[in-house]
Amino acid sequence: MQYKTRDHLVTATYRVNFQVLKSDRFVLLGASGCGKSTLLKAVGGYMMPTEGEIRLKGVPVRGPGPDRMMVFQEFDQLLPWKTVKENVMFALEASGKLKGRAAEDKAMQYIEKVNLADFANNYPHTLSGGMKQRVAIARGMAMEPDILLMDAPQDAG
Numbered sequence: 001m002q003y004k005t006r007d008h009l010v011t012a013t014y015r016v017n018f019q020v021l022k023s024d025r026f027v028l029l030g031a032s033g034c035g036k037s038t039l040l041k042a043v044g045g046y047m048m049p050t051e052g053e054i055r056l057k058g059v060p061v062r063g064p065g066p067d068r069m070m071v072f073q074e075f076d077q078l079l080p081w082k083t084v085k086e087n088v089m090f091a092l093e094a095s096g097k098l099k100g101r102a103a104e105d106k107a108m109q110y111i112e113k114v115n116l117a118d119f120a121n122n123y124p125h126t127l128s129g130g131m132k133q134r135v136a137i138a139r140g141m142a143m144e145p146d147i148l149l150m151d152a153p154q155d156a157g
């Protein structure tokens with residue numbers, strides 16, 4: 001994976017090869033800047049590999065999709081004008097997976113899983129960084145994707 005900047009070509013990862021099987025918990029560990037987020041973004045379909053291929057169930061990844069939910073490391077990923085519950089419901093409704101009461105029940109089920117039931121009606125700006133990341137984790141899990149990509153979930157406590 002490479003980044004092209006104005007006067008540099010940054011090779012963030014080089015010839016990485018691994019396979020993840022169903023129900024695996026696969027962890028990427030390495031020093032800061034070694035390319036973990038880059039690799040995760042590539043699996044999420046947000047970046048294309050310079051060479052080689054990423055396949056999901058044998059099919060090459062061409063872009064993001066609801067089969068790969070991603071919890072990002074570095075930016076505010078919740079909709080600030082929606083509550084915790086509405087943020088989780090939004091993913092379910094926008095993707096057409098569930099709506100109304102069914103979306104609300106599913107959202108609450110996963111919000112409880114990440115211990116945020118008491119904050120379901122809070123807005124993101126009233127939460128800590130780790131709490132916001134837990135909301136993003138609940139949102140990802142609620143979609144019940146093939147793969148949940150979590151960047152630095154240890155920050156979520």
Ligand SMILES: Nc1ncnc2c1ncn2[C@@H]1O[C@H](COP(=O)(O)OP(=O)(O)OP(=O)(O)O)[C@@H](O)[C@H]1O
Pocket residue numbers: 003004005010011012030031032033034035036037038039073
């Ligand atoms: N948008 C970008 N443009 C140019 N270079 C980038 C960009 N994003 C990351 N890089 C470079 O790619 C390399 C890998 O970055 P990456 O964010 O994948 O590291 P990381 O392993 O996730 O680090 P950390 O543990 O600090 O989160 C670094 O050298 C970084 O400077």
Ligand SMILES: [Mg+2]
Pocket residue numbers: 036037038073151
């Ligand atoms: Mg990172």
